[in-house]
Amino acid sequence: MTEPLPQGAVIGILGGGQLGRMLSVAASRLGFKTCIFEPGGDCPASHVSNFHFQKPYEDEDALRQFAGAVDVVTYEFENIPTSALDVLEEARPIRPGREALRVSQDRLTEKEFLTGLGLRTAPYADITDLPSLEAALEEMGTPAILKTRRFGYDGKGQVRINDASEAEAALAEMQGAPAILEGFVAFSHEVSVIGARGVDGQVACFDPGENVHRDGILHTTSVPAKLSTAQRTDAVLLAGRILNALDYVGVMGVELFVTREGLIVNEIAPRVHNSGHWTQQGCAVDQFEQHIRAVAGWPLGDGSRYADVVMENLIGDDMDRVPDIAGEAGASLHLYGKAEAKPGRKMGHVNRVGRAD
Amino acid sequence: MTEPLPQGAVIGILGGGQLGRMLSVAASRLGFKTCIFEPGGDCPASHVSNFHFQKPYEDEDALRQFAGAVDVVTYEFENIPTSALDVLEEARPIRPGREALRVSQDRLTEKEFLTGLGLRTAPYADITDLPSLEAALEEMGTPAILKTRRFGYDGKGQVRINDASEAEAALAEMQGAPAILEGFVAFSHEVSVIGARGVDGQVACFDPGENVHRDGILHTTSVPAKLSTAQRTDAVLLAGRILNALDYVGVMGVELFVTREGLIVNEIAPRVHNSGHWTQQGCAVDQFEQHIRAVAGWPLGDGSRYADVVMENLIGDDMDRVPDIAGEAGASLHLYGKAEAKPGRKMGHVNRVGRAD
Numbered sequence: 001m002t003e004p005l006p007q008g009a010v011i012g013i014l015g016g017g018q019l020g021r022m023l024s025v026a027a028s029r030l031g032f033k034t035c036i037f038e039p040g041g042d043c044p045a046s047h048v049s050n051f052h053f054q055k056p057y058e059d060e061d062a063l064r065q066f067a068g069a070v071d072v073v074t075y076e077f078e079n080i081p082t083s084a085l086d087v088l089e090e091a092r093p094i095r096p097g098r099e100a101l102r103v104s105q106d107r108l109t110e111k112e113f114l115t116g117l118g119l120r121t122a123p124y125a126d127i128t129d130l131p132s133l134e135a136a137l138e139e140m141g142t143p144a145i146l147k148t149r150r151f152g153y154d155g156k157g158q159v160r161i162n163d164a165s166e167a168e169a170a171l172a173e174m175q176g177a178p179a180i181l182e183g184f185v186a187f188s189h190e191v192s193v194i195g196a197r198g199v200d201g202q203v204a205c206f207d208p209g210e211n212v213h214r215d216g217i218l219h220t221t222s223v224p225a226k227l228s229t230a231q232r233t234d235a236v237l238l239a240g241r242i243l244n245a246l247d248y249v250g251v252m253g254v255e256l257f258v259t260r261e262g263l264i265v266n267e268i269a270p271r272v273h274n275s276g277h278w279t280q281q282g283c284a285v286d287q288f289e290q291h292i293r294a295v296a297g298w299p300l301g302d303g304s305r306y307a308d309v310v311m312e313n314l315i316g317d318d319m320d321r322v323p324d325i326a327g328e329a330g331a332s333l334h335l336y337g338k339a340e341a342k343p344g345r346k347m348g349h350v351n352r353v354g355r356a357d
Numbered sequence: 358m359t360e361p362l363p364q365g366a367v368i369g370i371l372g373g374g375q376l377g378r379m380l381s382v383a384a385s386r387l388g389f390k391t392c393i394f395e396p397g398g399d400c401p402a403s404h405v406s407n408f409h410f411q412k413p414y415e416d417e418d419a420l421r422q423f424a425g426a427v428d429v430v431t432y433e434f435e436n437i438p439t440s441a442l443d444v445l446e447e448a449r450p451i452r453p454g455r456e457a458l459r460v461s462q463d464r465l466t467e468k469e470f471l472t473g474l475g476l477r478t479a480p481y482a483d484i485t486d487l488p489s490l491e492a493a494l495e496e497m498g499t500p501a502i503l504k505t506r507r508f509g510y511d512g513k514g515q516v517r518i519n520d521a522s523e524a525e526a527a528l529a530e531m532q533g534a535p536a537i538l539e540g541f542v543a544f545s546h547e548v549s550v551i552g553a554r555g556v557d558g559q560v561a562c563f564d565p566g567e568n569v570h571r572d573g574i575l576h577t578t579s580v581p582a583k584l585s586t587a588q589r590t591d592a593v594l595l596a597g598r599i600l601n602a603l604d605y606v607g608v609m610g611v612e613l614f615v616t617r618e619g620l621i622v623n624e625i626a627p628r629v630h631n632s633g634h635w636t637q638q639g640c641a642v643d644q645f646e647q648h649i650r651a652v653a654g655w656p657l658g659d660g661s662r663y664a665d666v667v668m669e670n671l672i673g674d675d676m677d678r679v680p681d682i683a684g685e686a687g688a689s690l691h692l693y694g695k696a697e698a699k700p701g702r703k704m705g706h707v708n709r710v711g712r713a714d
Contacts, residue, residue: 004680008696025382028405031692031705048385048405281641284689284710293683302686306664306710323361326650329659332641335388339365348388353641353663 002199005071005296007031012070012092014084016043016052018336018346019076019272019288022280024049026288032296037066044336045076057084067091074250074295078104078270079151095199095295096250100270103246107149107180110268117241120264122257123183133171133181137164140183146170149178158216185264187257191225194276195239196290196300197248204300205236206287209275209311211255217344221275221311223282227258234263242268251276251291274346278309281332281351308354316343325350362428362653364388369427369449371441373400373409375693375703376433376629376645379637381406383645389653394423401693402433414441424448431607431652435461435627436508452556452652453607457627460603463506464537467625474598477621479614480540490528490538494521497540503527506535515573542621544614548582551633552596553647553657554605560597561657563644565589566632566668568612574701578632578668580639584615591620599625608633608648631703635666638689638708665711673700682707 005011011027013020016038024034024045035051036043046052051069055062063084067073073094078101085101088094103113111124125136127146137144142164148157157177159170171179190213194206210225211218227235239254242265253273255266276287285293285301293301314322319341325331335348362368368384370377373395381391382405392408393400403409408426412419420441424430430451435458442458445451460470468481482493484503494501499521505514514534516527528536547570551563567582568575584592596611599622610630612623633644642650642658650658671679676698682688692705 007676007692008694021385025385025405028378028382028694029691031694033404033694047390047407048382050404284638284687284708299680299684301683302688304686306687319364323656326658327656329661330641330663331659334386335364337365337385337388337390351641 002297004298005032008033009071009296010035010050010069011292011295012037012066012073013045013049013076014038014057014073014080015076016040016045017076018044018338018348020045021048021336022277022288022334023074023076023272023292026286027292027296029289030292030296030298032292035066035070037063042339044338047337057081060087063087064091072295074291076271096248096252096270097246100246100248100252104268104270105150107147107182107267108178109149111180113245114242114265114268117245119238119241120262122185122264122266125181127171127174127179127181130168130171133167133179134164136181137161137167140181143184145182145184146174147180147182148174149180185257185259187259187264189226189258190266191227191235191256191258192221192273192275193235193239193254193256194251194273194279194287194290195236195243195254196251196287196294196303197243198294198300199249199297200299201244202300203240203243204290204303205239206276206279206283206290206303207305208232208235208256209278211275215344217315217346218274218313220313221278223278223305223309231258231263238263238265246270250294251287274313274349275311277334277349278311278351279303279305280334281353282307282309310352312350312352313346314348314350316341316345316347319347322348328352330354361655362389365390366428366653367392367407367426368649368652369394369423369430370402370406370433371395371414371430371437372433373397373402374433375401375695375705377402378405378693379634379645379691380431380433380629380649383643384649386646387649387653387655389649392423392427394420399696401695404694414438417444420444421448429652431648433628453605453609453627454603457603457605457609461625461627464504464539464624465506465535468537470602471599471622471625474602476595476598477619479542479621479623482538484528484531484536484538487525487528490524490536491521493538494518494524497538500541502539502541503531504537504539505531506537542614542616544616544621546583546615547623548584548592548613548615549578549630549632550592550596550611550613551608551630551636551644551647552593552600552611553608553644553651553660554600555651555657556606556654557656558601559657560600561647561660562593562596563633563636563640563647563660564662565592565613566635568632572701574672574703575631575670577670578635580635580662580666588615588620595620595622603627607651608644631670631706632668634691634706635668635708636660636662637691638710639664639666667709669707669709670703671705671707673698673702673704676704679705685709687711 566578
């Protein structure tokens, strides 16, 4: 498929959370229908989509039916079982492609990919056992962070090591899963670039946002970020290099540490990204529509920023503040329709708008 | 019901066109579910809503089931059969209320309501037969427009009379339907105010937009409109007077002619309005969310404008231009997912964004 998808075409989305929800809405704005594949019932994306396959990712018949009902397959999360991708790939294009998933599903593979492109990352080491961990701590020093290579997000599957004596206990927490040790980087702040690449190889990046985390979860993203013009250029070139190397189609989140020596890549996510939610109020084409445009074979949209925005995540009992936020000037609420507000659960976000300079 | 609706509550929407579609998306942003009542299948609103009752408005059992499935009933069009409203009203609040529908469903009743509030309208006369038409033309002069009192929109059900000799032929075109004669007003341009009123009586208005029509259908709305500060104040006060007089809950579109002698009310629509689509890109809370907030008993949102916007309707084969528009800088597309592009059919719109002064 190289022709742009026509009106009424169906975008298949793996995963039914808030990202799938906002992708569905964006797809509707371009005249597409959406079909969600998500094992959970009453999921956020199903509220605003045409169809919902409520089946496990292991159900190959359901996956085949899903593929038959859609024109292209995309996803809102990276930890999709390989077996599911094998089934889907036979029937429909998967965008972004599997190479992006292979690289980003594994922290070690990702670091090797990035350094192979000549980009800088935090120091890292492959950890296979206690001796390799002790050797890496010896070389890298402490503090350092031991992380599972796969299935980590929002601070899960990680443990901080403040002293070499904690090595054994830290390794035990990995429960035998393959791990990677990452050294600390002295950075002044974190920014992220939301980049996009079309089927035709065109690349477009949104203005970088500045991220603040709390308890390992993104708290706010603000635009404009504190960056020099040279740093902005570096950020865009770097994102472009990653997108091109993967022959990528879709939107990608690239988290960067800003240091005196330049930008260091923290991690990449082959999907729309929480740090790009500000684009809903700041740009004529937001990250969700940009992703849909790319996977549908449309030209990328104009992502110029026309307003200053601060995005704040609403997590767990932050929902108690919704009545106050609803009355705030310049506040745009985006709630995800999740039935229960658990601690650490992303329930919504608010974009606070100002005028661009 | 005076308590604000909680997360997960269901907004029932009568009508499944593009306005229902954009209301559904706005409802989802506030964590609500939506249920559409619309006889047509594959309707624009059903693509982004939780439930769709595909039943005729005459099916009282279906209406009762629908009412039982929702927490509040609203609508995207004003010509709802009275019998359907009778059934729904027994079970759930209808917002905006029936008085607004009664007034706006009939051009004569509407004009009498507006003049009764001390507001100015075009000259008008109740036409019951040829002698009353001839007498009215004698007094009002030509040109004038003969319109059916009910079920008119986008220039349908109207005929222009350029000379008194055309009276009989014009009346024949009404096919016996009750009619009203409207005189012409010498105006420099048309603007509209999108006003909103909450359950608590709070009133908020968006910045007036300036409208240009083509072939009797809205072509563009631009903000800011050419208006003096005094005219802006007049427009807001006038909209507030209408909203309060109707004890209105929800968003209303008020079309105004700008004349040297002041503002003249052209017509009112008890719903979100095509001339308010620009708010999707220009405001933190758009007209669709404002309407949902009101009918859900939430506080109204901040509708301050933070960007300049020109909204252009995409009608019929304007859809052929979508590939070009998709590549335009600053253009935000909103397509309605309609299967077939017929002449005169609203297929989508584009909001072109600039920075506010």
